[in-house]
Amino acid sequence: GENVEQHPSTLSVQEGDSAVIKCTYSDSASNYFPWYKQELGKRPQLIIDIRSNVGEKKDQRIAVTLNKTAKHFSLHITETQPEDSAVYFCAPSSWGKLQFGAGTQVVVTP
């Protein structure tokens, strides 16, 4: 099965700085690479995703980069704001099933 590793497990950044979270996966059949944001007690919220035929995608302050050869993809958040504080999960997908990473607790301090 898919083995997913996410680093770091916690990330503390000053407001305005950038945050980067890396996700490494093992299944070469993975073809969909989403990132989710989850606030305490809430559902996971899709913030950005990328398909296997694209190397990078950007949406305002959020970007995702994919390296299929090395089997990793990363989430980049620029100009962080206090409301970016949450747990972020990568969840590479193969055959339609998401395999969630362990999560990264991001704390943005004013």
Add this chain to the structure above:
Amino acid sequence: GAVVSQHPSWVICKSGTSVKIECRSLDFQATTMFWYRQFPKQSLMLMATSNEGSKATYEQGVEKDKFLINHASLTLSTLTVTSAHPEDSSFYICSASLLAAYEQYFGPGTRLTVT
């Protein structure tokens, strides 16, 4: 669009009883629904995948006789936790997807507490 609801949002039950959780896709027909469990401060773990009209496929280590899944229509899937015990207390989240689509749409989750 692509709204998924769950009911109830929270439930408390006594040990040994059964609890049913409903997952509905409100504005689309979901060919596939997924059930996840999330313990505090942990990740989401896929329990099972269900397609409308067919038996659910359970992940390794998930007891199919304890977690009964029914996907009777393209808009409704149910998870029944049978003979619940305190260790079954968790946050249960469903998601739904369209045929051949990548994205899953998540429900708001159900907090189950077994006393």
